[in-house]
Amino acid sequence: MSLIKLLPDQLISQIAAGEVVERPASALKELMENSLDAGSADIAVTLGQGGVKLLRVTDDGNGIPHGDLTLALTRHATSKIASLDDLESVASLGFRGEALASIASISRTSITSRHAEASHAWRIAADGGLLGDASPAALDRGTIVEVQDIYFNTPARRKFLKTEQTEFGHCEEAFRRIALSRPDVGFMLQHNGRALMRLAPGAAKRRFTEVLGPDFSAEAFELDESAGGLRLWGMAAKPTFSRSARDTQYVYVNGRFVRDKLISHAIRQAYQDVLHHDRHPAFALFLELDPTLVDVNVHPSKTEVRFREGQAVHRFIFHALHKALATPVGLPANGLVPPPVAAPAISYSSGIPAGQPYPRQQGSFDLRANEAPGFYQTLFGGLPREAVDTSSPLVSSGINQPDMQATLAPPQASSGLSPEQATQEYPLGFALAQLHGVYVLAQNALGLIVVDMHAAHERIMYERLKNALDGDSVPMQPLLLPVSFNADRFEVATVQEQLSTPEGQQTLHQLGFEIVQLSPSTLAVRAIPAMLQDADAVALARDVLRDLREYGGSRVLTERRNELLATMACHAAVRANRILSIQEMNALLRDMEATERSGQCNHGRPTWFQATMADLDKMFMRGK
């Protein structure tokens, strides 16, 4: 007697379908990916009842030869790879050869396809995985895959389906993800007989705008960075456009939408400095790298990847984005022509009907950030707060800064710059007055500028402190009383791994740590970074070990250091109600122009906005 039996093919496919076809949206993703793999230029999606009743994907790709139709619906049959080598360098979205078979096993599926060289099309249908015979059909080119009644033969699964609206929402999201990844392909989406989206092939930026909305693309910057065979491109929103939910976050690896902890972590860290911790950044980012350096065969749904050199990828993404955030690109070089922004609701005491958008803009300007000359210089060099005080005029204070006069006084009063030149050179213009001890009002060629003086100054101080300390080595403070702690298996393994190579040891030392193993489950911290000597050594070591394990490197220390610096900056920044002289205000504006990330305070709120003359005219209904 034999208890163990081979399962029938159909059941095997149904089991596989459990993972591959989690819901109609996952089937849609597979079908659209197949169309892209077939080189289609135009893909139309038709849904019925949230995709549960009907999913139809029509493409104009290569089509399937008559002889292969049956194979297309057979498990482990694919045209995309043939060997392990192929798998390791796979560039197509599909490679498992099981999506269609799985989908067919739990629905009523039909494929109509005409291979490029065939004289007519053929159609094959499968009912719950039971294949019929191919028959001739009429179709100009490409392929139509039609999936009806998902889960009709697996009632247990059917029960897990949500409302039509929810399932449709998921399908739409799947559609969006794929549409974003291929701006060069045209897409169409129809639900219950209504056309909902029609996306013509075109430039990436246009696709982002159509799919993610004009608000996003108005507030996002484009980036494209390459280094060492890695490329990161796409669009990311400025921190001021942060969301309270993680809903606008799209990451692609070699064109494939993925969810990846390593990448999200790198992105979050890049935003860390400019974003409040309970806000989420918005972005659509594409990572491209040699396919042999990334393993896509991690999960049947193919939305997870594993990098061969995760540490390098993490570092690259962090730096590329961090840099882009510091220097927003994609704006006119002399940049005070910020894009319009949907206004946050502000109420006014008079004049403007509630809800009407107020001219409110947060742009970026030509950064003239200078090299950090050093700690004290950076701390006190640029903004002579005390020195500019009227009682001790800077000019007579003997400080040798020839260009101070020009930068602190309005152009008319000095070097004979024309207003246009002045705007180019001093995009934030010149101070007019201080409002209630909180805001600085300034005028530039375009109109009025309002600056939150504490927020702006805090950011300036913070950037200076960071600049002064970046690149310093990390002095280590060995502990008189080493701190031992019970460590879990991963922590112990990480320490062992780290200590087993000279590079690993060096990494720990560079981070300012000395950690040794005392017993199979005890570690001891013997030294910590001198700057953080009052911190909880164990918690710090644990964080660092976790980062080393998951991301290969750690920015925990830089972050902790930055927290300290942020507190210092907050204390050092001018407080509300401190009366500033015009010269001091101008000095602040000049410093903002020269400081990276000065458009946001340390918590991600804007530090200034512009109301142009046109905006103001509109408010007063002039020229209408």
Added chain:
Amino acid sequence: MNIKINRDTLLKPLSSVTSIVERRHTLPILSNLLLEAKDEKIVLTATDLEMQISLALQTPVGGELSTTISAKKLLDICRSLPENAEITMATAESRIQVKTGKSRFNLQTLPAADYPVMTKATGTTYTVVSIDQKSLKRLFKQVEFAMAQQDIRYYLNGLLFEVNGNRLNVVGTDGHRLSFTSTELAQTYEKQELILPRKTVIELIKLLDDSEEEVTIEIASGQVNFSFGDIKLISKVIDGKFPDYTRVIPVGHKNSFNVDRMTILLAMQRASILSNEKYRGIRMVLGSDSLRLISTNSEQEEAEEELEIAYGGDSLDIGFNVTYMIDVLNNVNCDTVTFSFADANSSCLVTVADDETYKYVVMPMRI
């Protein structure tokens, strides 16, 4: 119930007990102090539930009183009254009237019976140690600065108080440096140790004076009592194991030199101006008969101080957190200090000429 008392008699005891009253408390009665007067004696008691100070004054009060009243407010009132003002206090229901001359203050009270008085642990055996106030104060001051502040290793947020044979040892450490001192006792005891909470130590330093008067210390389990002058202080002790200090204090460091305390202290203070403000590193560079103190900040600004010393040991270049050095130099009371080293990676030992029991150990920093 009412009493009379002179403002000046009350003021100092009042401010002594009030200093342990926590400013903000979820338990209202803890912002109060307990005031008990009877038989020409007045007793003030304050507590934060971890420690309690009571102060008994022998003074004619002409009546009886037993209540609790806001410590802070009573102190503020007494402070601002004219010198030698005669104060009367009278309670009625849940209020007390404090009156002198034409000033009148009506304050709320809470019942004396509700006051969470800490009592001496009963039924346990005490070890009773005697020492004079001046010596105890000196011991605390020599080590107090090395205690941790709010370390999660809670047992470091206090001082080790150890009676062993005829010696009393007191040790403070924050994990980076350690300060040890010791004195001889009149009697011999079995080894006994406890950890005095940080706050208790700081209060004791404030309350003890430089007299030869005796302090009686009663050590029970979980509790310690200090009695001196009019004061009785009861404190809980920190429950935990203090690190074994004997393993931390090095012996046989062969490279050592003596130096005038003020000279090196001032040199360190000057050099520290240009040390990195975040980690305060300073290098001590030892050569034959010379010591150089060098600091550099992230701006590459540099300070160098050169001191002539008598030194024939190894050449050494060793980094320290200058704060730890300045701390010890500020807190030991003597003219000459001795620094001893093994090598650039081992701890440094600081000792003083006129108290061979004192030892300060500090770890170098790898700059």
